[in-house]
Amino acid sequence: xxxxxxxxxxxxxxxxxxxxxxxxxxxxxxxxxxxxxxxxxxxxxxxxxxxxxxxxxxxxxxxxxxxxxxxxxxxxxxxxxxxxxxxxxxxxxxxxxxxxxxxxxxxxxxxxxxxxxxxxxxxxxxxxxxxxxxxxxxxxxxxxxxxxxxxxxxxxxxxxxxxxxxxxxxxxxxxxxxxxxxxxxxxxxxxxxxxxxxxxxxxxxxxxxxxxxxxxxxxxxxxxxxxxxxxxxxxxxxxxxxxxxxxxxxxxxxxxxxxxxxxxxxxxxxxxxxxxxxxxxxxxxxxxxxxxxxxxxxxxxxxxxxxxxxxxxxxxxxxxx
Ligand code: NDP
Ligand code: OXD
Numbered sequence: 001x002x003x004x005x006x007x008x009x010x011x012x013x014x015x016x017x018x019x020x021x022x023x024x025x026x027x028x029x030x031x032x033x034x035x036x037x038x039x040x041x042x043x044x045x046x047x048x049x050x051x052x053x054x055x056x057x058x059x060x061x062x063x064x065x066x067x068x069x070x071x072x073x074x075x076x077x078x079x080x081x082x083x084x085x086x087x088x089x090x091x092x093x094x095x096x097x098x099x100x101x102x103x104x105x106x107x108x109x110x111x112x113x114x115x116x117x118x119x120x121x122x123x124x125x126x127x128x129x130x131x132x133x134x135x136x137x138x139x140x141x142x143x144x145x146x147x148x149x150x151x152x153x154x155x156x157x158x159x160x161x162x163x164x165x166x167x168x169x170x171x172x173x174x175x176x177x178x179x180x181x182x183x184x185x186x187x188x189x190x191x192x193x194x195x196x197x198x199x200x201x202x203x204x205x206x207x208x209x210x211x212x213x214x215x216x217x218x219x220x221x222x223x224x225x226x227x228x229x230x231x232x233x234x235x236x237x238x239x240x241x242x243x244x245x246x247x248x249x250x251x252x253x254x255x256x257x258x259x260x261x262x263x264x265x266x267x268x269x270x271x272x273x274x275x276x277x278x279x280x281x282x283x284x285x286x287x288x289x290x291x292x293x294x295x296x297x298x299x300x301x302x303x304x305x306x307x308x309x310x311x312x313x314x315x316x317x318x319x320x321x
Contacts, residue, residue, distance in 0.1 A: 013306065018043035018058040018065070019078055023290060027078075030291035031057065034299035055306075057298055063088040066095070074098060074305050076298050078289050080105060080157060082315050083209035083236055097315040098305060100289055101156045102297040108287035109157040110164040113204055113232065116258045116280075117165060120202055120230050121147055144169035150200040152216075153207035153235060154180070154187055155321075157287065161206065173200070177212075197224040202232065208321030209236035219244040228255050234286040237262035242273060249278040260286045 015038050019027050024042055032040045041048040043058075043065070053069045059078040066075060067090040077085055077099045085097060119125070123139050130137040147170055151162045154174040162172045162185045172185050175196045179189035188196040190212070197203065203225060207213045217231065217240040225231075231254060233240050242263070248254040256278045262271075265284055273279055304311050315321060 012037065012039045013054045014039045014041065014048060014052050015055045015057060015302070016041045016043055016048065016053045016069070018056065018061045020059065026291050027057070027295070030295040031299065034295055035302065055302055057302075058085060060084045061088065064090050066090075067092050074302075076100065076302060077315075078294060078298070080287070081208055081236060082321065083238070086320060087209075093317060096305075096317070098301045098311050099313050099315055100294050100297050100301070101313055102293075104293040105287045105289060106157055106160045108293075109206065109234065110161050112234065112260070112282075112286040113151075113161045113206075114164055114168060116232050117149055117170065117202055117204070118168070120256065120258075145171060147171065147201050148173065148199050149202045149204060150175065150196055151185075152196075152203065152205045154182060154185070155206070155208075158204075158206040159185075161204070193221065194224050197221060198226070200225055200229055202230045204232045205235045205239055207235040207239055209238050210320040213239050215239070215241050217241065217245065219247070222248045223253060225254070227253055229253075230255055231257045233257065233259045233261060235261060237265070246272065246276055246279075249276060254278070256280070258282065260284055 015031065015035065017024065017027050017031060017040065028040055028042055050069050051071055054071060054073050055076065056066060056069060056072060057076045057078060066072060066088065072095050075085060075095055075097045077097055080099050080101045082097050082099055085091060121144065122141055127139060149165050149170045150173045151158045152175045154162065154176040158174065159182055162174050162182065165172045166184050173196055174182060174185045174187040175190070175193065176187055177190050179187050181187055205217060207216065222244055231245065245257060249257065258280045259273065260282045261284055267273060267281065274281060301311055301313060
């Protein structure tokens with residue numbers, strides 16, 4: 001629909017939603033119910049004027065799409081990460097972005113990481129293989145207190161995850177940019193990366209995608225891990241060099257990897273990562289956001305922003321996370 005300068009601006013604020021096609025009707029219904037004082041549209045509908053949109057709730061918006069909304073006041077990421085928005089070269093950088101985090105999403109990340117740490121530590125794939133082969137095999141593993149796990153990225157998701165692993169009895173180290181202390185976890189600063197990596201059995205990556213974290217897991221850093229280590233990648237695909245990872249797995253320096261995030265999503269069916277025998281792929285489900293867990297958080301953030309209240313999950317646009 002074309003803008004008509006003689007038409008009055010709508011009295012209600014207008015929100016446009018761009019999410020994956022399978023869930024978009026669910027998102028529209030949920031957000032319309034949660035924000036009855038607003039008008040809610042789906043990105044591909046032609047029943048709204050771009051000029052009238054005030055807020056956008058998005059996951060992987062097409063490049064150039066947000067720049068074409070001239071009266072946009074704020075963007076809400078359907079995710080804790082925002083690189084799916086800021087990797088658009090035409091993103092209008094003066095428009096603030098609010099990410100979506102909160103207890104249900106922290107809980108999901110804790111579950112995901114605990115699941116895979118326990119699976120690795122207690123050798124679940126080998127147990128399953130033995131069971132299927134009717135082999136009586138007793139695996140005796142070190143207790144959790146003798147297993148060192150490192151969490152790269154001690155933010156909203158990394159910190160509760162580290163504390164969950166501590167609760168299970170693991171030794172846990174953390175790494176963050178500034179090294180903010182966390183009770184019960186030794187937290188290293190970015191510059192201390194070699195000391196952070198040097199004795200980890202399992203490295204868990206929960207970092208934001210920024211210029212500094214691009215390819216942070218590469219040949220050099222992988223070889224700072226002890227032989228036999230594992231990597232769980234749950235931050236962003238850009239953080240791990242796929243070829244360096246596969247080489248380290250092939251040469252036996254790494255024992256295995258679990259990957260949830262990829263440079264291209266969905267991961268193309270012909271990608272060699274799928275076929276690698278030492279890699280378990282999950283489909284960006286570590287801490288997925290659907291309307292029942294994310295809708296209320298986004299609605300509360302949107303109202304707080306609109307009313308000029310403090311919005312804690314506002315992205316620091318200078319740092320990119
Ligand atoms: P936060 O912004 O709360 O935390 C980010 C953490 O990373 C902070 O501790 C920060 O340090 C640290 N950090 C940033 N840059 C560096 C660096 N260069 N070196 C070392 N540490 C660094 O983010 P969240 O915890 O909410 O989320 C993290 C990421 O997880 C998201 O950006 C997203 O990409 C990913 N994610 C993945 C999901 C999945 O399903 N797989 C779901 C949700 C998020 P400091 O504390 O000093 O600022
Ligand atoms: C993300 C998310 O940011 O799924 O990756 O929330």
